Amino acid sequence: MRVVLSEDHRAQFPDGELFDGTLVRPFECPERWDHVVAALDAAGLDDRTAPDLVDLDRVQRVHNPAYVEFLADFWEEWTASGRTGDAIASMFPLRGLRQDRIPTDLKGRLGYFALAAETAITAGTWRAASVSAAIAQTTQRLVAGGEPVAFGLCRPPGHHASTDQFGGYCFLNNAAIAADGFLADGAERVAVLDVDFHHGNGTQSIFWERSDVLFASLHGHPENAFPYFLGYADEVGTGPGEGFTHNYPMRPGTAFDEWCAALDNACGQIADHRPDALVVSLGVDAFENDPISFFSLTSDDFTKVGRRIGALEIPTAYVMEGGYAVAEIGTNTVNVLTGHNC
Amino acid sequence: MRVVLSEDHRAQFPDGELFDGTLVRPFECPERWDHVVAALDAAGLDDRTAPDLVDLDRVQRVHNPAYVEFLADFWEEWTASGRTGDAIASMFPLRGLRQDRIPTDLKGRLGYFALAAETAITAGTWRAASVSAAIAQTTQRLVAGGEPVAFGLCRPPGHHASTDQFGGYCFLNNAAIAADGFLADGAERVAVLDVDFHHGNGTQSIFWERSDVLFASLHGHPENAFPYFLGYADEVGTGPGEGFTHNYPMRPGTAFDEWCAALDNACGQIADHRPDALVVSLGVDAFENDPISFFSLTSDDFTKVGRRIGALEIPTAYVMEGGYAVAEIGTNTVNVLTGHNC
Numbered sequence: 028m029r030v031v032l033s034e035d036h037r038a039q040f041p042d043g044e045l046f047d048g049t050l051v052r053p054f055e056c057p058e059r060w061d062h063v064v065a066a067l068d069a070a071g072l073d074d075r076t077a078p079d080l081v082d083l084d085r086v087q088r089v090h091n092p093a094y095v096e097f098l099a100d101f102w103e104e105w106t107a108s109g110r111t112g113d114a115i116a117s118m119f120p121l122r123g124l125r126q127d128r129i130p131t132d133l134k135g136r137l138g139y140f141a142l143a144a145e146t147a148i149t150a151g152t153w154r155a156a157s158v159s160a161a162i163a164q165t166t167q168r169l170v171a172g173g174e175p176v177a178f179g180l181c182r183p184p185g186h187h188a189s190t191d192q193f194g195g196y197c198f199l200n201n202a203a204i205a206a207d208g209f210l211a212d213g214a215e216r217v218a219v220l221d222v223d224f225h226h227g228n229g230t231q232s233i234f235w236e237r238s239d240v241l242f243a244s245l246h247g248h249p250e251n252a253f254p255y256f257l258g259y260a261d262e263v264g265t266g267p268g269e270g271f272t273h274n275y276p277m278r279p280g281t282a283f284d285e286w287c288a289a290l291d292n293a294c295g296q297i298a299d300h301r302p303d304a305l306v307v308s309l310g311v312d313a314f315e316n317d318p319i320s321f322f323s324l325t326s327d328d329f330t331k332v333g334r335r336i337g338a339l340e341i342p343t344a345y346v347m348e349g350g351y352a353v354a355e356i357g358t359n360t361v362n363v364l365t366g367h368n369c
Numbered sequence: 370m371r372v373v374l375s376e377d378h379r380a381q382f383p384d385g386e387l388f389d390g391t392l393v394r395p396f397e398c399p400e401r402w403d404h405v406v407a408a409l410d411a412a413g414l415d416d417r418t419a420p421d422l423v424d425l426d427r428v429q430r431v432h433n434p435a436y437v438e439f440l441a442d443f444w445e446e447w448t449a450s451g452r453t454g455d456a457i458a459s460m461f462p463l464r465g466l467r468q469d470r471i472p473t474d475l476k477g478r479l480g481y482f483a484l485a486a487e488t489a490i491t492a493g494t495w496r497a498a499s500v501s502a503a504i505a506q507t508t509q510r511l512v513a514g515g516e517p518v519a520f521g522l523c524r525p526p527g528h529h530a531s532t533d534q535f536g537g538y539c540f541l542n543n544a545a546i547a548a549d550g551f552l553a554d555g556a557e558r559v560a561v562l563d564v565d566f567h568h569g570n571g572t573q574s575i576f577w578e579r580s581d582v583l584f585a586s587l588h589g590h591p592e593n594a595f596p597y598f599l600g601y602a603d604e605v606g607t608g609p610g611e612g613f614t615h616n617y618p619m620r621p622g623t624a625f626d627e628w629c630a631a632l633d634n635a636c637g638q639i640a641d642h643r644p645d646a647l648v649v650s651l652g653v654d655a656f657e658n659d660p661i662s663f664f665s666l667t668s669d670d671f672t673k674v675g676r677r678i679g680a681l682e683i684p685t686a687y688v689m690e691g692g693y694a695v696a697e698i699g700t701n702t703v704n705v706l707t708g709h710n711c
Contacts (some may be wrong), residue, residue: 042391047452048384048457112391114389115387115390117487118597118598119461119485120463122462123599124596128592130597132592132597134595134597135593135598141463142460144458144459144460144486147390195460232465250470251472253477254460256467256468259470
């Protein structure tokens with residue numbers, strides 16, 4: 028299995044994450060990547076590829092160009108204003124407020140493009156996020172070019188990023204960029220399967236009105252889990268996209284049997300869609316010991332997850348999303364990948 | 370002039386305020402109150418009154434009962450969950466996300482009812498916020514009962530709080546509660562004049578569709594200043610409220626001449642409305658040395674502000690809002706009050 032990765036991910040590591048009223052060391056930290064690489068090494072998955080340069084034209088098929096420009100330029104403007112700390116949004120265009128005008132003030136612009144306040148923009152954010160998107164693009168091209176399966180070790184993750192909002196540790200939606208890349212390369216239908224513990228709100232919203240990209244997500248129920256405000260079962264898409272979004276929200280303590288029944292249902296929907304390619308948003312935070320999640324999958328369960336996805340026999344691009352049980356993230360990720368090829 | 374105040378304000382003082390990527394000592398701090406009291410003492414404004422108990426039925430004429438319940442109960446739930454830090458919202462129901470369902474999870478509920486991330490809920494928040502609302506109510510009753518003018522030294526402030534959102538240091542909208550109180554006591558028409566540097570987005574939204582309460586606000590232009598997403602000049606109210614909202618956004622560096630021309634226009638609108646009572650959202654952060662604002666009024670200018678408001682000869686309830694040049698907040702506030710009676 029080809030693996031696409033880059034050391035450039037290290038550029039994204041803010042000083043703090045807003046968590047329960049204080050700033051803590053970010054859960055989404057560089058060691059996550061190190062543990063995955065170590066587990067890939069141990070499993071002999073050593074066919075490594077560096078990403079090509081990011082294709083911004085394709086990124087802008089998914090993201091608003093004004094948002095991409097914001098991400099690329101904001102840190103320079105922020106520091107030029109004399110600020111020295113990371114950029115964390117604190118005021119947002121919420122209900123009752125205007126969403127039709129972008130402030131010129133830096134804090135106002137930051138809030139306009141933000142989804143949440145736990146995620147900071149720092150010196151290396153654009154470098155890391157754009158290379159992470161490039162990893163998704165290269166992974167997609169490998170699969171479009173004939174590889175049956177490939178893994179993009181994206182960091183930062185992407186599935187919470189909408190067309191013009193960053194948050195939940197995400198800036199560019201790597202999975203959406205990969206899915207759209209397949210379409211740009213000639214695919215007629217694509218599916219995105221999101222097995223990350225958290226709902227892929229960004230991916231859902233990007234493809235909400237489209238019938239060419241089916242989106243299926245297994246996740247903590249939004250009444251109980253981040254991102255809280257999307258991911259209910261009654262969200263099925265709209266217009267031509269109606270019926271092409273499938274959500275499987277599950278409650279605290281959900282174990283593999285129930286989770287796997289949802290996976291089987293999602294895989295059935297995907298098979299019925301007859302996609303030319305599959306993108307998997309591969310978060311492994313459904314793991315029982317994840318510090319910020321509440322499902323109880325074991326490491327062995329992840330092998331079964333990969334096996335089921337592999338059984339679909341669809342050309343598949345895996346892109347890394349979440350997983351915060353740092354010591355086990357490598358094992359759990361590699362178990363999915365090795366399961367895929369069983 | 371009767372002054373309504375309480376030491377209970379001290380209960381609201383979170384450990385930190387999210388500001389430029391770090392947690393800093395809150396700008397909205399208890400010493401603000403001490404400096405105002407000292408200046409009241411120095412000016413001989415010593416006719417002090419403690420507030421009556423808060424009238425929650427009247428509070429709930431302005432605020433959603435579910436929101437009031439949230440404010441009253443949240444800290445107990447938050448600490449019962451084992452958390453020890455202040456409650457700061459980090460995920461919000463932003464564009465593209467659902468606003469029709471309130472999560473059960475504590476962080477989700479916190480975000481649902483939040484407007485911003487700089488403002489924390491802490492142990493004493495409900496006590497301080499409810500007493501601050503009681504101060505506004507008592508001040509309003511004094512004026513409804515015949516006092517030509519009275520001053521409620523509210524802390525925390527209120528004008529950013531909407532019917533169901535806290536933020537910008539505000540929890541209950543003291544000015545809106547006072548304005549609505551006049552109506553409940555028989556007034557046919559009321560006006561709210563907001564001279565705080567920041568737009569009174571909460572007050573505007575509460576009276577947006579109503580013709581009985583005219584709202585006029587002088588403030589930093591939302592392209593340049595918090596709250597960023599409301600306060601443009603083209604916001605004039607809607608339905609029966611159309612024409613009863615007047616916004617005067619002004620640019621960085623605005624000095625008294627320009628600011629006062631806006632005040633005169635606002636006073637003309639208020640006079641034309643022929644209100645039975647006037648509520649003034651009295652922030653003094655238009656001051657030239659305010660650390661988080663950008664107008665350049667001098668301390669002497671505030672005397673002229675009071676004089677112009679007093680010249681309207683409308684029964685007037687002043688309620689304290691912002692002002693973060695702590696050493697001068699007392700002088701500037703008292704200058705408005707003494708100017709009123711010149």
